[in-house]
Every structure is written in structure tokens, then in C-alpha cells.
Amino acid sequence: MTRCIFYGGKGGVGKTTCAAATATQLADGGQKTLVVSTDPAHSLSDSFEADLGPEPRKLERGTAPSLETDSKGAPELEESADLWAAEIDPETRQERYEELARALAADLRSAGIRLDDDEVERIFAAGTPAGGDEIAALDLLVEYVDSGDWDVVVFDTAPTGHTLRLFDTPAVAGPFLETLGSLRGQARRIGTAARSAMLGPMSMFGGSDDGADLEAFRDRLERSRELLLDTERTEFRVVLIPEGMAIAESERLVEKLRDAGVRVDRLVVNRVFEDPEDDCSRCRSRYERHTERVAEIRETFPDLEIVTLPEREGEVQGLEAVESISSRLPEEG
Numbered sequence: 001m002t003r004c005i006f007y008g009g010k011g012g013v014g015k016t017t018c019a020a021a022t023a024t025q026l027a028d029g030g031q032k033t034l035v036v037s038t039d040p041a042h043s044l045s046d047s048f049e050a051d052l053g054p055e056p057r058k059l060e061r062g063t064a065p066s067l068e069t070d071s072k073g074a075p076e077l078e079e080s081a082d083l084w085a086a087e088i089d090p091e092t093r094q095e096r097y098e099e100l101a102r103a104l105a106a107d108l109r110s111a112g113i114r115l116d117d118d119e120v121e122r123i124f125a126a127g128t129p130a131g132g133d134e135i136a137a138l139d140l141l142v143e144y145v146d147s148g149d150w151d152v153v154v155f156d157t158a159p160t161g162h163t164l165r166l167f168d169t170p171a172v173a174g175p176f177l178e179t180l181g182s183l184r185g186q187a188r189r190i191g192t193a194a195r196s197a198m199l200g201p202m203s204m205f206g207g208s209d210d211g212a213d214l215e216a217f218r219d220r221l222e223r224s225r226e227l228l229l230d231t232e233r234t235e236f237r238v239v240l241i242p243e244g245m246a247i248a249e250s251e252r253l254v255e256k257l258r259d260a261g262v263r264v265d266r267l268v269v270n271r272v273f274e275d276p277e278d279d280c281s282r283c284r285s286r287y288e289r290h291t292e293r294v295a296e297i298r299e300t301f302p303d304l305e306i307v308t309l310p311e312r313e314g315e316v317q318g319l320e321a322v323e324s325i326s327s328r329l330p331e332e333g
């Protein structure tokens with residue numbers, strides 16, 4: 001049964017780093033792991049210094065000596081950890097749903113099926129289906145998890161506001177799907193000749209071979225909700241930095257996630273200043289401020305596991321840098 005780990009929080013706090021480090025640790029522990037970015041910023045490619053796209057790509061890693069030796073006494077080499085990565089392009093997949101809706105509406109009109117103004121408005125609100133970018137993420141969530149290809153899927157989610165919409169999307173998309181279902185029902189009630197005339201364009205909704213069947217699409221969204229709320233296999237981890245506003249926002253996020261029934265067990269405090277120089281008063285002041293903030297975080301979230309990660313110079317880029325962060329994370333089960 002594939003596990004899911006989501007990392008979320010305010011933009012710029014290091015969610016990508018945490019997701020990449022967790023995935024690396026899991027892969028090093030022998031679990032086939034996929035880390036996925038649903039953040040439009042697409043910084044996962046930067047973290048791994050690899051060209052990533054929506055198709056999972058195995059990350060090449062150097063082999064390392066194991067404790068075993070061959071017949072000549074030389075150390076054997078372990079196989080590279082089974083670490084895969086992908087980045088979702090929300091805009092491309094969002095366009096897919098917009099095109100499906102527009103093609104359906106055009107063909108219904110050409111077949112003489114009347115569309116009420118409110119139905120048209122529901123389909124084309126803001127020019128795209130409501131929650132289109134989150135729909136794209138959820139669509140791939142189900143695809144990745146239910147494929148059975150990975151033991152764990154780690155998601156680097158978008159910033160807080162988008163994250164909350166991500167969990168709300170099945171409900172948000174409901175009216176859009178209901179309208180399309182109603183329109184398709186009208187199409188099925190027209191004559192055989194009219195149905196044949198629009199068979200080609202409508203085939204994207206009429207069969208499951210191309211994966212775009214409306215019922216299958218709706219089922220995938222419902223399946224995504226089941227996965228998100230399955231506390232046995234899905235966990236959400238919040239990332240923040242030791243600042244007052246970040247603490248308050250994280251408190252709201254944890255509350256909303258738990259109200260929705262999402263499991264939240266761990267909070268990662270990133271970029272904590274450590275080891276100040278004795279002769280640097282500014283460094284000492286910053287160290288004391290961060291120490292106070294971490295203590296405040298522990299008091300604010302007494303029932304959460306609190307993990308701290310040190311501040312680093314520059315960006316965390318490349319597998320070596322990611323692995324150095326993973327060594328600071330608690331060992332994954």
C-alpha cells in the first residue's frame with residue numbers, strides 16, 4: 001500500500017528542501033520513492049539539479065561501498081537508491097480540462113441542444129473550470145499512488161492558500177462535473193443521427209480508453225479525497241521558519257487541516273540559526289531570538305513532533321546538499 005507524505009506551508013520556507021530530503025532518506029532506506037512538486041515555482045529541479053517534468057524520472061546516484069565483500073575481499077558496491085522525481089505542469093493540465101469543456105459545449109450547440117445561460121456560466125466561470133490547477137494535481141496524485149509503482153510518494157505542495165484549495169477541490173469541482181453530466185445526458189437523448197454526427201468530439205467523454213471519461217474523471221477526484229483523508233497512509237507535514245507571522249499562519253493551517261480530517265503529526269522548523277560566534281553580538285542576538293521562537297513553537301504545538309533544521313548559506317542544490325539535510329531528519333519508518 002503506497003504511503004503519501006505532503007509537505008506544505010507558507011511560500012519560501014523550504015518545503016521543497018524538506019520533501020527532497022525526506023524522499024532521499026526513504027530511498028536510501030530501501031523504499032522505492034517518488035517525490036513530486038505541485039508548486040508552480042518548480043524548485044524541485046533546482047534541488048536535484050536535474051531536468052524534471054510530469055513523467056517520473058529516476059535520479060542517477062553514485063554507488064557506495066557496502067559491508068559485504070566479493071570473493072577477492074574487495075568491497076561490493078550497493079545499487080543506487082531507488083529515487084524518482086517529477087514536476088507537475090498545472091497550466092498544461094488545466095488547459096486540458098478547459099478544452100474538454102469548450103469542445104463539449106460547442107458540439108452540443110451544433111447538435112441543436114439548448115444551453116441555459118447559467119449552465120454556460122458554470123462551465124466557463126473565470127474562463128476555466130473552477131480549481132483547474134488543483135484538479136491537475138489531484139488527477140496525478142491518484143495516478144501515481146494507485147499505479148503501485150512506488151512504496152512512498154512525497155508531495156512538495158504549493159504555498160498555504162493553494163494547499164487548502166487542493167484539499168477542497170473535489171467539492172469545488174462538483175458543480176462543474178454535475179453540469180457536464182447533465183449536458184451529456186441531454187446528448188444521449190437526441191436522435192441516433194445527431195449522436196453519430198458528434199461521435200468524434202464527444203468520444204473524449206464517451207469511453208474510458210483515453211482516460212478522459214467523465215465518470216472516470218469524477219471517480220478519480222473522489223478517490224483523491226479518500227487518499228487525502230486516509231490517516232493510515234497519508235500524512236501532512238507543515239514547514240515554517242522561526243518567525244512570529246510564520247508561527248501564526250502555521251497554527252491556522254494545522255487547525256484547518258485537522259478540521260478537514262487530515263493527519264498532521266510533524267512540524268519542521270527550517271533555517272534555525274545555530275552555533276553563533278562568541279565575539280559576534282549580532283549573531284548571538286539572532287541565535288537567542290530563534291531559540292525563543294523554537295520554544296514558542298513547541299509550546300504552541302505540544303502534540304506535534306517538532307524537528308529543527310539549521311540555516312545554510314546559499315540554496316540547497318544537488319543530491320549531496322539534499323542528503324546533508326536528510327541526515328538531520330528523524331529516521332523514517
